[in-house]
Amino acid sequence: MVRTSLSGFPEWLPEGRIIEMHVLDELRRVFELHGFAGIETRAVETLEQLEAKGETSKEIYVLDRLQALKAAELGARAPKDKGMGLHFDLTVPFARYVVENANELDFPFKRYQIQKVWRGERPQDGRFREFTQADIDVVGNGELPFHFEVDLPLVMAEALNNLPIPPVRVLVNNRKVVQGVCDSLGVTDVEGALRGLDKIDKIGPEGVAVELAQSGISGDQASVLLRMAQVRSCDSAEIRQRLADLGVSGELLEEGLRELTELLDTANKRMPGVVVADLKIARGLDYYTGSVYESEIEGHEDLGSICSGGRYDSLAKDGKRTYPGVGLSIGVSRLVSRMISAPMVKASRKVPTAVVVAVITEDQRERSEAIAAALRARGISTDVAPSAAKFGKQIKFADKRGIPFVWFPGDDGAADTVKDIRTGEQVEADPATWTIPASDAVASVERVTD
């Protein structure tokens, strides 16, 4: 169900798209249930905006008008667009949108945004160059209370755990904890420590120790950092105990621990067992300033984090104001790709259609259209057979697409009948009153269990 005639640019067949739309609809439903407003930003940003964070510049697709390029090749002077590129995430555009519209927005502003993003990297390890992200963020004007660092990951946990996939855990850490531990140990190259710890799953503790040494971190310091990185628990008392055992202390560490344990305690009340503190999380800690989030799907840990985010005290800035934010982003395409390929799920049919109305002869097509109109008026997705072929062929039209019902206009004043082509059961029916079983009304997406 996945096609990529251009490497890195996935497309789904219709049944795959039904699965993707189910995911997108469910995410939107949960986000709106929690009061997030949907916005959409243009796909295009100025290169200046996109390059503000230097290290992502390699990923940008730059735009040029073909006409201008051709004119340039011919040596003519062509009007040059100011440097523009496709956005590579939804955070940079959102930050710009907030600053541009600050006077019209109500803060704290909670928004969700579900859009495609593009990254010009070489497609490797199945990485996509075009993919859909689903983000939620809350942004404050000047200040943003800590409780949003508890709320946001729980909204994502609810959204993800509503999908027909195995349980999703949200893993959390806190920049202040890691920074506090480094401060207490006298480690000054915190970025170096984070870079090293980030590789722990790939190269193991011994490999990380070597990396840390190269950043000028002593063996004793590295040993404590590696013990810290092994702390993983839902239980805030255990977290506190194990950090106390490391012999580290300090004001910032204490603040970080307060935040991390409050997040765990509240999460355990609202949604037991879903949020886990994992102190080896280092990715993003160089720019996040408080809580940081990753996630894993039970049994699909190899997929990596399909939902990540954190708190940044300076999501956006203009002349006078700073806008702190907390947010998370789901990599929808990567998730859907796994849902399809595993497979985790199956769509009940390839089309939205619940009923096909048969056509007796082409002269009587309008009778069939009238039946279809009556069914549609009652919200039932209905198609009319494309030709007045033999009924066997019209049934096959439905069967190939997974459409459950075929409707037969009654001949010579006889009542209409409707046939469930899965069971063969055929009953008299009136399009003004017939009710479709709820489970057949729309294409459904169900877990595949093997």
Added chain:
Amino acid sequence: MVRTSLSGFPEWLPEGRIIEMHVLDELRRVFELHGFAGIETRAVETLEQLEAKGETSKEIYVLDRLQALKAAELGARAPKDKGMGLHFDLTVPFARYVVENANELDFPFKRYQIQKVWRGERPQDGRFREFTQADIDVVGNGELPFHFEVDLPLVMAEALNNLPIPPVRVLVNNRKVVQGVCDSLGVTDVEGALRGLDKIDKIGPEGVAVELAQSGISGDQASVLLRMAQVRSCDSAEIRQRLADLGVSGELLEEGLRELTELLDTANKRMPGVVVADLKIARGLDYYTGSVYESEIEGHEDLGSICSGGRYDSLAKDGKRTYPGVGLSIGVSRLVSRMISAPMVKASRKVPTAVVVAVITEDQRERSEAIAAALRARGISTDVAPSAAKFGKQIKFADKRGIPFVWFPGDDGAADTVKDIRTGEQVEADPATWTIPASDAVASVERVTD
């Protein structure tokens, strides 16, 4: 509500986006009700695909990786992506998708596709460089019955007339009629005739006569073509009569008239008065092969056609097969832009939220969260006040966003109450049983009448 910090790239404020999402949801609902399957194609096509139709090449945005460009500037050899650009419509990508997946698709294949497209033209007359289109097409394998040329414009008419906008008329013409008239008159430069007639609204009949003369069309021929272009009617008998009055005839003309009048007659039965034959429609007739469609919104004729399309006998082709198609495309961004700016409509609020739960003190935040969870479990979009400010300030939080209800947790064992902040009415309520008025459950979009 419209912002364009980059010329030609519109963005909506949250209330504008609510209007756009209402439009997109309604279009999707109607398309699915008629059995169209939703697909999405990548935003990127090879230049080869995009340039297959020469005359559109000026509109293409070409992609390059920034890293490759920078390397080239430094004189280094960089891996060059094969020529890729952003799609400028949804027809070219759909045709490619059909050919690539022909073995997995079921024909006739009915699909809808709602996506952004990009055109690198100079933004003038409020033209957008990035905008959303909503397309429906049906494509056959080798053959495609005529009745789809009747069905498709009626689906679009239903979709558009379900929106909170003034009545939309679908205007139709038929390539075979115009070609047949030209043949009968001995006009050989049919393209020239179409180019001239296309300008009739802009430069008037006299101007068109001059243009036609330049294409080698005689005064007598031009006079008949101009009389043909004045024919506009819902009534198929009138159409036939007025063409007969022109003194033209021929087999192709007769076939075209049969199709055009069958379309009118069926449309008048299913949806009286919505479809109008308008023989001056010339745009697109150079590549459409049968019916051609445009549209107009009553009172907003100046906006031009916001929904256009037609029949093309060769939508797509591969080595062995030809795939004929019929389809129409709505320019959603242009429509929404007018809906907002006219204004035709108003959103009832700026957020999905129906209820804000007040917070008594920060220590009691979890009580408010529990109430919110109970309301959300029953499908009611609920937010919790961001801080335990004075109740007046918490009510203002709701009021600014247009949220109709504020929920107050009962103090000291008292029952909770919920207040309609529009009327001031406040009643006791239990989050497990309270029902919200249907009209307040979701943000609604209503016609503005002045």
